[in-house]
Amino acid sequence: MQKTQRTTIKRVPQRANYDLPTIHKIIDEAYVCSLGFQNEDSVHVIPTVHWRIGNTLYIHGATKSRLIHCAISQSVCINITLLDGLVLARSAFHHSMNYRSLNIYGRGFQVVDAEKEDVLTTFVEKITPERIGEIRMMNKQELKATTVVGFNIEEAVAKIRTGPPVDDKEDYALPVWAGVIPLRLQQGEPVEDK
Template sequence: MPHSPAPSPRTRVRRMPERAHYEADTVAAIVDAAMICTVAFQVDGIVHAIPTIHWREGEHLYIHGAKASRMLKALTAGEACVTIALADGLVLARSAMHHSMNYRSVVIYGRFEAVTDPAYKLASLRTFIDGLYPGRWDSLRPITDKELNATTLLRIPLGEVSAKVRDWGVKDDEEDLDWPVWAGVIPLRTVQGEPLTDADSVLAEAPPSRFDPAWQ
């Protein structure tokens, strides 16, 4: 059973409700663990679903993009649905029917609002960059007023939201337990590869990213 009630009828998990979570801490952890969300919205009666990078500050999810972006313009004019999904493991059962996947997912409903205060925008973009590469913002060429003005920053509250999680092993039928096939969980994770230094890079050593084991 969920630890708290769904914040609205459309966020209530109906399929496998035992996997539902509505606590703010659970939602925030999943939002923070993911880099990309999918934003669904409608323009002229046509539904679009666009993947985009995101970050979280407090009780809001943030996205950004070019001022001319049709998606960003549409998001402040109507309702949106944001989804996030992380695959954590392949669950191999003794029958095809009971194969599954361990995962964490979030669904957010609401409307985006524009962040227009220049100081707030600058601070939020710094949070975004440093969240991917800790401490990198201070080493970068400072952002110009023109660049800041050309960037749209939107946020949506993490209020009307639900999470769904599966994080356990195989659930086979008892009569299948002796079937001679491997059963268990194969964990999945994102790992950092070998950095590829740009030919014109002044420095040869890459900075740590959020996937660097030393940072984690």
């Protein structure tokens, strides 16, 4: 992916990554993205579920929501962050986190007709693979109340931090534990709705 003015990382630029497979992997692993947009006199950031088909990221929402309206009518910024670990250093200043984050810039387009149903089916399969054959699909009224927006991934950058803390040389002599506490999203035991 080509670097643009908006995707140029200025702070710790060696953590920038423009590799499309890396970008796709972050999208696929995460369940939630946040969209930043301007509405009237305010800027908003709203989290929402997302999924990917090919080089397009999709979201969905109520047809009348401001998020959906703004995602189609203006350029937005989509952020995804995966937290991989807490980085505990020997000094307060060097504490950090290991993460994989991603910003995508662009204007969305509305997905309609049969493609809309196909894209929503992919969404359900991302959340729970092989569930499509067991559930009732959306009826006409539900489909009408739902808008699906796609974003072609043409302007994006990932920023990734990995590894141990980076302490000042003199701090390595301190009798303080330092290292990484790994973090991950994990599914628990299902709780049945009765």
